[in-house]
Amino acid sequence: MSSEKARGIDLIDKAILAMLQNNADTPVAEIAEQVGLTVTPCWRRIQKLEEKGIISRRVALLQAKQLDLAMTVFVQVKAGRHDGKWLASFAKHAASFDEVVECYRMSGEYDYLLKVLVTDxxxxxHFYKRLVNGIEFSDVTSSFAMEQIKYTTSVPLNHI
Known part of the structure; x- marks a missing residue:
């Protein structure tokens, strides 16, 4: 285990995390029963995992296609400049779009990768025009996902 934050997680914590990743609405009593604890110690463990920041929040996962967000686009961006001001400006600009559901600063040929969900x-x-009008880029390219092979929000726990 390489992360300082992951230290102190035992097999019971790992089982709790796996259950919560599968369904955050699982009642504490059910989790406690599955991991061999009573409710109060189980709840304390969950609170401790939240305090450590291992559990950052509990959310509802929505089906994008059911909401007519049928198109997933990966947008690769080359920075217009490589200085702190541009980097901060781009981060703020990219984060301002609801369509951008993930944004990463990358190594390699392109500096940023955006995952964008749109209807068509x-x-x-329309998104692209707003993106490129707001800031100077060296290059922007887009790839359209044809099929989603795997999607998960679960973090691997097998290294713990």
Whole structure:
């Protein structure tokens, strides 16, 4: 285990985390029963995992396609400049779009990777125009996902 934060997690914590990743609405009593604890110690463990920041929040996962967000686009961006001001400006700009659901600073040929969810090509075109009008880029390219092979929000726990 390489992370300082992951230290102190035992097999019971790991089982609790696995259950919560699968369904955050699982009643504490059910989790406690599955991991061999009574409710109060189980609840304390969950609170401790939250305090440590290992559990950052509990959310509802929505089906993008059911909400007509049928198009996933990966947008790669080359920085217009490589200085702190541009980097901060781009981070703020990218984060301002609801369509951007993930944004990463990357190594390699492109500096940033955005995951964008939109309804269709017209919606993407509208997004793209707003993206490129707001800030100077060296290059921008987009790839359209044709099929989602795997999607999970679960973090691997097998290293613990």
């Amino acid at each position: 090509m017209d919606c993407f075109d």
